[in-house]
Each structure stands twice: as C-alpha cells, then as structure tokens.
Amino acid sequence: MKMEFSDRALRIKASEIRELLKLTVQPEIISFAGGLPAAELFPVKQIADVTCEVILKEGHCALQYSPTEGLSRLRQLILEQRLAKVGIHANLEEILITSGSQQALDFAGKMFINEGDPIVVESPTYLGALNAFLAYDPRYVEIPLEEDGMDLDLLEEALSSGLRPKFIYTIPDYQNPSGKTMSMAKRRRLLALANTYDLLIMEDSPYAELAFDGEQLQPLKALDTEGRVIYLGTYSKTFAPGLRIGWIVAHPTLVNKFIQIKQGADLQTSSLDQKIAAAYMETYDLNEHIDLIKKVYAQRRDVMFDAMRKHFHPEITFTESQGGLFTWVKVREDLDTKAILQEALKENVAFVPGESFFAVNKHKNFMRLNYSCMPEEKIITGIERLAQVLNKYYSD
Numbered sequence: 039m040k041m042e043f044s045d046r047a048l049r050i051k052a053s054e055i056r057e058l059l060k061l062t063v064q065p066e067i068i069s070f071a072g073g074l075p076a077a078e079l080f081p082v083k084q085i086a087d088v089t090c091e092v093i094l095k096e097g098h099c100a101l102q103y104s105p106t107e108g109l110s111r112l113r114q115l116i117l118e119q120r121l122a123k124v125g126i127h128a129n130l131e132e133i134l135i136t137s138g139s140q141q142a143l144d145f146a147g148k149m150f151i152n153e154g155d156p157i158v159v160e161s162p163t164y165l166g167a168l169n170a171f172l173a174y175d176p177r178y179v180e181i182p183l184e185e186d187g188m189d190l191d192l193l194e195e196a197l198s199s200g201l202r203p204k205f206i207y208t209i210p211d212y213q214n215p216s217g218k219t220m221s222m223a224k225r226r227r228l229l230a231l232a233n234t235y236d237l238l239i240m241e242d243s244p245y246a247e248l249a250f251d252g253e254q255l256q257p258l259k260a261l262d263t264e265g266r267v268i269y270l271g272t273y274s275k276t277f278a279p280g281l282r283i284g285w286i287v288a289h290p291t292l293v294n295k296f297i298q299i300k301q302g303a304d305l306q307t308s309s310l311d312q313k314i315a316a317a318y319m320e321t322y323d324l325n326e327h328i329d330l331i332k333k334v335y336a337q338r339r340d341v342m343f344d345a346m347r348k349h350f351h352p353e354i355t356f357t358e359s360q361g362g363l364f365t366w367v368k369v370r371e372d373l374d375t376k377a378i379l380q381e382a383l384k385e386n387v388a389f390v391p392g393e394s395f396f397a398v399n400k401h402k403n404f405m406r407l408n409y410s411c412m413p414e415e416k417i418i419t420g421i422e423r424l425a426q427v428l429n430k431y432y433s434d
C-alpha cells in the first residue's frame with residue numbers, strides 16, 4: 039500500500055532516546071527519566087466523590103458537547119483561584135481551556151509559524167515544545183540559559199542586528215529540563231525588549247506553583263501591560279495530568295484565533311473533565327493539595343541532592359533547583375551522556391540524556407534527572423548506582 043506522508047509528518051520522528059527509555063519500565067530499573075507527578079499523591083478519593091456528584095447531578099450536561107473556549111465556570115475559577123493569586127488579572131475573554139498545555143504549544147505553532155520563520159527558544163528547552171513547533175518548520179534561534187534565565191545580552195544583540203522572531207518561547211520557572219528560574223530583573227528586561235521590538239512572548243508555566251524554597255516569582259504575564267505575553271497554564275503538575283486541563287491567557291484577539299484553531303482540532307476539551315476540575319475547585323482547597331505535593335517533592339529533591347553531593351565526583355555539577363520536578367547534571371565536556379545511558383542501564387538506572395533538549399547546538403554532556411515520582415530509598419540507591427557509572431569516567 040502506498041503511504042505518502044506529508045513533509046510535515048516526515049519531520050516528526052520517533053526519538054532514539056524514547057526507544058532506549060522504553061527499557062526503563064522494567065521493575066528492576068530505577069528511572070530518573072520520567073517527568074511524571076507522583077501518582078500516589080493524586081487526591082483520588084476526592085476526585086471520585088466529585089465525579090460521582092457531577093455525573094449524578096449534571097450528567098446530561100457533563101456528557102454533552104460544550105463551548106470550544108471551555109466552561110465559563112471553570113475559566114472563572116482558574117482566573118480567581120490560580121491566576122489572580124500570582125498577579126494575573128484577566129477576564130473571561132482572555133482565557134480559553136486547552137487539552138493540556140501541549141495542545142497550546144501545537145496551536146501556537148499552527149498560528150504563527152510559516153516555513154522558515156525564526157522563533158527564539160531557550161537552550162536547552164522542553165523537548166515536547168521543540169517537537170510541536172518542528173511540524174511547522176521554524177528556524178530555531180537558540181539563546182543559552184544562564185543560572186538566572188536566558189542570556190538577554192545575546193538576545194538583545196540578535197534583535198538589534200535585525201532578528202524578528204515570531205515569538206520568544208520561555209519556561210521561566212523551574213524550567214524543564216534545566217530546573218533553572220528566570221530572575222525578576224530578567225523578567226522585566228525580557229518584557230522591555232519585547233515592548234521595544236514589538237514581539238510576542240510565550241510563557242509556558244507548568245511548574246511555577248511548585249516553589250519549594252522562597253516565594254513564587256511574578257509571571258511575565260503579570261508584568262505585561264501591552265498584551266504581548268501568551269501565558270500557558272496546566273493542571274498536569276499540580277493536580278492530575280490525566281484530566282488534560284490546561285489554559286491559555288492572552289489578548290482577546292489571540293484568544294479568538296486560538297478558539298478557531300481549537301475548533302478544527304478537537305472542538306473542545308472534555309466537558310466531563312472540565313466539570314470534574316471545577317467541582318473539585320469548588321469543594322476542596324487545591325492550595326492545600328499543592329502544599330502537600332510541594333512538601334513531598336522538596337523532601338525527595340533534598341534526598342537526591344544530598345546523595346549527589348555525597349557520591350558524585352566533585353567535578354560533576356547540577357542545578358540546585360528551588361522547585362519543580364527536575365535537576366540538570368553537567369558532566370565533562372568530552373563525555374556523551376547517550377553512551378553513558380547505555381552503561382547506566384546495565385546498572386539498572388536511567389535518566390534522559392540532555393542532547394534532545396537542544397534545538398540546534400546539541401550539547402552531549404548533560405542529563406536530566408527527575409525527583410518527584412520515586413520513594414526516597416530508591417532515589418538514594420539510584421544515585422549511588424549512577425555515581426558508580428559516572429565516576430569511572432573521572433578516575434585517571
């Protein structure tokens with residue numbers, strides 16, 4: 039049978055790393071490779087109760103089609119409970135519900151990128167965003183991350199030399215994969231640059247509420263006076279990823295365009311899932327749940343970092359993440375973490391090699407480790423095993 043895929047489909051490839059990581063589901067492997075929230079902490083009983091109520095009391099509505107932009111009740115609750123709290127004061131015309139923020143990334147690609155259009159991404163950045171945008175064939179312009187966020191001197195230099203990206207994609211808080219956070223000073227400067235050069239910023243913010251130490255910094259969207267920040271939120275890391283509830287907050291003209299695109303993609307996000315999320319938010323205090331997961335994740339992070347300080351060769355460095363799910367380990371420049379993963383799998387421990395988080399200049403000497411979804415004893419054993427594998431490369 040003839041199967042003639044489009045150029046777009048041909049650009050989308052299975053990742054070699056994903057194939058390798060398929061091995062990590064075996065129970066004897068301790069995997070730091072995932073990016074999952076801890077399933078044992080999901081508020082299953084409470085969700086069961088509200089789901090039952092939703093079906094019994096509003097079943098006809100919950101099982102029916104609903105508006106593309108999402109239920110007003112849920113949008114209102116998100117505006118009040120999640121966004122106002124961090125200084126984003128928007129109204130109903132400025133928010134739509136998406137099926138997770140992954141869908142918003144794909145929509146943004148569809149909405150803005152013509153073949154060869156430049157877009158600015160952090161180096162490294164979220165692999166899922168790179169893949170989503172890639173379908174639309176952009177030209178990636180990478181701006182390296184410093185400890186406190188994007189290197190804005192470099193960005194400014196590129197802009198003053200004439201670069202006009204369709205948008206700047208950033209994950210300012212506890213970034214995936216690096217665990218780094220953009221400082222307040224850089225947030226202000228990035229926005230000032232966007233104002234000066236008339237640019238859009240896409241602020242992807244799944245981790246901001248998982249602030250363990252210190253306070254949550256104000257999102258770029260809260261500082262945006264000109265409607266140039268497209269803010270992406272999600273319940274995947276703070277509540278339950280299986281519900282597929284995300285949201286976009288943006289200028290009403292952009293929201294309208296997103297709604298038109300969503301109509302063509304899936305008509306709407308599941309009415310039932312939206313009702314469940316709304317009923318949970320009305321019945322329980324989601325902040326309490328977030329406080330609980332933050333406590334557990336912070337403890338797991340501490341255990342991982344202590345074990346790394348104790349067992350890793352001192353030349354191996356990592357991000358001292360203040361929140362979120364990940365840390366980013368840097369090994370010697372001449373090492374390739376993809377080859378190291380093969381060794382690590384023999385010792386029954388896994389991680390994600392850093393290479394695929396780079397759009398263009400694929401550095402090989404990084405790895406991403408996740409600390410949220412494993413009990414503490416396993417984290418310690420896993421780090422001991424990983425240290426054994428890594429330290430071999432450092433003995434002379």
Ligand code: PMP
Nearest residue numbers: 138139140164214242272274284
């Ligand atoms: N953006 C970032 C930075 C992520 O890490 C993820 C999930 N790992 C997503 C978007 C997509 O999340 P979801 O679609 O589940 O909301």
